[in-house]
Amino acid sequence: MTTDYGKLTWEDVRDADKDRVVILNVSATEDHGPHMPLDTDTVLGMAVANGVAKAAPEEVFVMPPVAYGFNEHHKDFPGVIWIQPETLIAFVTDITHSLAHHGFRRILLLNSHGSNHPVLDLAARKTVIRDGIICVSASYWNLCNDRINEHRKSDIGGIAHAGEFEAAMYMHLHPEHVDLSKATNQNLHNPGSKFFNLDLAKGGGKAMLMRWWSEVSPEGTMGDPTVADAETGGKFLQAAIEETTALVREIRALPILQRRDHH
Numbered sequence: 001m002t003t004d005y006g007k008l009t010w011e012d013v014r015d016a017d018k019d020r021v022v023i024l025n026v027s028a029t030e031d032h033g034p035h036m037p038l039d040t041d042t043v044l045g046m047a048v049a050n051g052v053a054k055a056a057p058e059e060v061f062v063m064p065p066v067a068y069g070f071n072e073h074h075k076d077f078p079g080v081i082w083i084q085p086e087t088l089i090a091f092v093t094d095i096t097h098s099l100a101h102h103g104f105r106r107i108l109l110l111n112s113h114g115s116n117h118p119v120l121d122l123a124a125r126k127t128v129i130r131d132g133i134i135c136v137s138a139s140y141w142n143l144c145n146d147r148i149n150e151h152r153k154s155d156i157g158g159i160a161h162a163g164e165f166e167a168a169m170y171m172h173l174h175p176e177h178v179d180l181s182k183a184t185n186q187n188l189h190n191p192g193s194k195f196f197n198l199d200l201a202k203g204g205g206k207a208m209l210m211r212w213w214s215e216v217s218p219e220g221t222m223g224d225p226t227v228a229d230a231e232t233g234g235k236f237l238q239a240a241i242e243e244t245t246a247l248v249r250e251i252r253a254l255p256i257l258q259r260r261d262h263h
């Protein structure tokens, strides 16, 4: 049976192993500097999801992605399509509710856009409450940050948005769509700040302030794409696929527990 949810027939769904983990990538359509396309988060998120499907073909289904996310703070850059967080929670939980209706009981909301992180956390929690199934949310870079740091060339602050990590993986997948000649180093790391620095692989963001993107990033980049290369991108992607596959296997092994009402 295919892992591509969209290629299943209704009879396939009826007969499917409902303990397969259904992966829903939620991304964004937004500026990624002058050097990368608007679809970056979708291309990378789906490369991870499809990589997991290849590694574990009997254990997952991959849904068509939700290619729009919570990013109104990016709208000073042309091309951004933003979804209100309340709408996104409602939309994603309608998808998970539908999956639960068909009998699926293990869902992974695989996030590939930073500001979706709290939104999908809430959507997963709401699904557990409404449907009584297992619904997990995870941002894929958080699953593999040790391994990103093993391979990275950029300093702390070099991996945030359209920086080394995303540029290298996109170059590995579709080099014709990344133009590094237009990229500049926009490492905004402030060694004087204890709480507000953001690097996807080196922590930070202990306190959260998301400013208007155009206030802090002159051309949409945050990080250092100038050191990105396709070979390292392949290593980043492989690490993301392996760690997400490990997560999927843990989700598959989780026991279905019973509530007990103590009234």
Ligand SMILES: [Zn+2]
Residues within 6 Å of the ligand: 032, 040, 041, 112, 113, 161, 162, 166
């Ligand atoms: Zn991105």
